[in-house]
Amino acid sequence: MDPFTVIAMLAIHLLGTAGLLFLVWRLMPAAPGLAAWWVASGLFGLAYLVRLVVGMEHGDGVGVAADSLMLLAVLRFGDGVREFTGRAAWKPAATFIAWALAVSLEAAATVAFGAQGRYTVLNLAIGGLYAHLAWTIAVEVGRQPRPLRAPLRLLALLMGGLSALTLVRAHSLFADGMAVAFHGPLAKVYYMYASTNAVVVGLTLLWLLFLRLNGQLADLAARDPLTGVLNRQGLDERVRRHFERPNAAPLTVMLLDIDHFKQVNDTHGHATGDAVLMAVARTLVSHLRTGDFVARVGGEEFLIGCAEGAHPDDAMVLARRLNEAVGQLQVAAPGNAVPVVCTVSVGVSGRVASRADWEAGTRQADRALYQAKADGRNAVRPAVVSHAA
Structure with a gap:
């Protein structure tokens, strides 16, 4: 399957996941993390659509702008994870600094080394963010109620796998140039995994939300509505x-x-x-x-x-x-x-x-x-x- 088709499928999967999460969010606006998740999925899908329109290997300003959407998407996804698990959220200023630093480094690499520099820095940044996400989720597994642990383990595994592939891709881009970005075995494995990952992550998030809602309903049934203590x-x-x-x-x-x-x-x-x-x-x-x-x-x-x-x-x-x-x-x-x-x-x-x-x-x-x-x-x-x- 050619790279254009694979990336088009990835964009469709991400936008479809964003649409599904958005519909659920409309019904459950107070669900923790859900707003950040549908926004993150939509930004990622939009970024891939821009790539397809302007050309995947171009290193111009439009390409960097599309990549900035990807970086923002990963940061928003992390915000959703922290909100869902009850961890302290990053302050907006810290999120902005992390995003601006990554975009600035990518822009500088684009000016100095063209598309190769742009994709190398982008994959390093996103791979590092995925690794941090996987670690954050893994730490939370033991702190969350037992029913949530299985989907959280799966989510940590998915993020860890994506992090490893993305960092390997960054090394390959640095060593071998743009020839391996969209062609060859690694490119095929990367984009097929990313496309499948987009679907499985969306379903896993819905699984988490269902379990959380089910637990809340069970808790409501077990508590006195006036005082909040057990009935x-x-x-x-x-x-x-x-x-x-x-x-x-x-x-x-x-x-x-x-x-x-x-x-x-x-x-x-x-x-x-x-x-x-x-x-x-x-x-x-x-x-x-x-x-x-x-x-x-x-x-x-x-x-x-x-x-x-x-x-x-x-x-x-x-x-x-x-x-x-x-x-x-x-x-x-x-x-x-x-x-x-x-x-x-x-x-x-x-x-x-x-x-x-x-x-x-x-x-x-x-x-x-x-x-x-x-x-x-x-x-x-x-x-x-x-x-x-």
């Missing part, structure tokens, strides 16, 4: 996952109830009541330790799973800390200059060593909570564990 469904799943781990640590169940919450709603309105619930939930989450979790299990009732600590009374220490922290809250009430304060009653279970004991532990915490309320509320009470429990 009952999410709680069941969290407990199941905890006890399925090898050598799972025992848990302590805490049931926490906002005192006189109905009075808050009746006096200040449901909007203020919602604000109180959200403030209490934020306070609980901010004070939990690694391995602990919190769920809303009733109108004003929260359940906390407390991972076993180094000392037997860690759960009671945490319960008292939560009781004190909530008691210090001051929640603004619309139309009322005086903020709303609230207290909580907390019941703490005994040690729950397995999933089979979870319901028994919850009943223990419930009885302890009832005792805290009977003792005047704003109190923490441990369960009285008996063999009958």
Whole structure:
């Protein structure tokens, strides 16, 4: 297959991928990385079209301008990867400096050595950027949720392969001149790989987006929409996952109830009541330790799973800390200059060593909570564990 046809196919693949990603972006404008990805694919496809129009081996200003689009495309693709994975994005000034430096070096090489200098510098720059992308993605594999790891590994492999071929091509151009740019075995392998890579990368990005969206939907289904903590469904799943781990640590169940919450709603309105619930939930989450979790299990009732600590009374220490922290809250009430304060009653279970004991532990915490309320509320009470429990 002649070089013109292969590069035309590559341009079509890139523009087709850009169009597909653009359509998905229109439906999911907030999807992380998607806007950068469709722009990057479109810029790359446009650059190849310009090459086909002006002639692939010319080293004039139009060719350098087309190459600058390629460099910008790789930088934008990297921005999308960093946005998707949650890494800190490059500052616009840093991106511009990297782009301007590469374009300036290529322009200088074009003036000094013509098309050979232009393509050598371009391939060195793009190959280096691909290598950095492959490394960035590989580092992120272990930091991302398990379902995302397989497509990220594939993406890192694709970028790594493209980097290696591009750098080999740069060396070949430097050593052998423009004769190997579009003719010979290396040129055929390079452009066939790049054309196939454009299709596979586009599908891999859609795979990543689907998995991320699916995870977000699952997370939404597992969380209380008002407070953002686990709901009952999410709680069941969290407990199941905890006890399925090898050598799972025992848990302590805490049931926490906002005192006189109905009075808050009746006096200040449901909007203020919602604000109180959200403030209490934020306070609980901010004070939990690694391995602990919190769920809303009733109108004003929260359940906390407390991972076993180094000392037997860690759960009671945490319960008292939560009781004190909530008691210090001051929640603004619309139309009322005086903020709303609230207290909580907390019941703490005994040690729950397995999933089979979870319901028994919850009943223990419930009885302890009832005792805290009977003792005047704003109190923490441990369960009285008996063999009958």
